[in-house]
Amino acid sequence: MNDQEILDRIKKGDEAALDYLYKKNYKMMVNMIIKNNGSEDEAKDVYQEALLAFWTKAASGKMEMTSKISTYLYSICQNLWRKELSRKSKLTNEQKDGPQPDKSEETERAKIINKCLNELGETCKKILYYFYYDELSMEDIAEKMGFANADTAKTKKYKCKKELDKLVKSRYSTQDFLD
Template sequence: MKDEEILKRLKNGDESALQYLYKKHYRMMSRLVLKNSGTEEEARDIFQEALIVLWQKVRAGNFMLTSKLSTYLYSVCQNLWRKELERKRRLSSEEKDDIVEQNWEEKERIELVRRCLKQLGDTCQKVLTFYYFDRMNMKEIAEQLGFASADVAKSKKYKCMQELERIVRANFKKSDLI
């Protein structure tokens, strides 16, 4: 089918012309996307968008083809893929910024807790540090600190947490920790 005939069919609403274009030019258009960091699915989406652009322009009645139809479709795909890559790059950059900000906020919260921990007695500092930072269980903490049992370590941890909570509330607003 010649380009003029395809355009005439599109103008008349003949969707089989789109199917013809898809079968004839998909491989060439998909290579464009695949060679430029895209996937097969993205290539399909981009080419379908390009066909929609062509369909809409031809149906609007103001379309003038100044090159081969394949060249026009290729340039539309190129522009659509560039926009998609730019969108992905922007999103990736924003995600990285979010992760950096989250890590910074988490480090800041940990530092606030560490400052409050320093205000506790030596035994409470050790119990909470062993449990929360070193991930030791109650039996290991009891052995390390010479407590009679894991239950004694658990009771001590509870009392130390209450004291730590009191210190945190006295020194910081809720918004400092959120």
């Protein structure tokens, strides 16, 4: 598979292309981080973050490649790893036991939303994932999900989102939000 073929497949949300890229570039990316004082776990994590950042950008069609995919991935990995090293360095220089921001409310809300997501059907979940994370076009969602056309995908997405909103809002007082 050449780069253009990979990009074309990613734009259609073909996850096999993601697997292919992951395997193909794993050693190069992970070795680069390990050589720069990273552990294998850290290297793997950074590489996955970089690859998924690339995936979302390419899947949404926002990417115009001017270099090879591997070069692009390498630079994302480098940047992410630099950030991580800088974060770790700050952690060691600052007081580690300082007051942490209270995130209990956010965590509680995330738990509620996750529960509601689990109540949602698989099809709905996938449509919403493809729309909000992968940012696939309605045409590509329709093709991936086997729907008749983009309009069908759009209607389904609308209904799924409405259902999810309803489930989440039912856990709160209705007057707090828009109808």
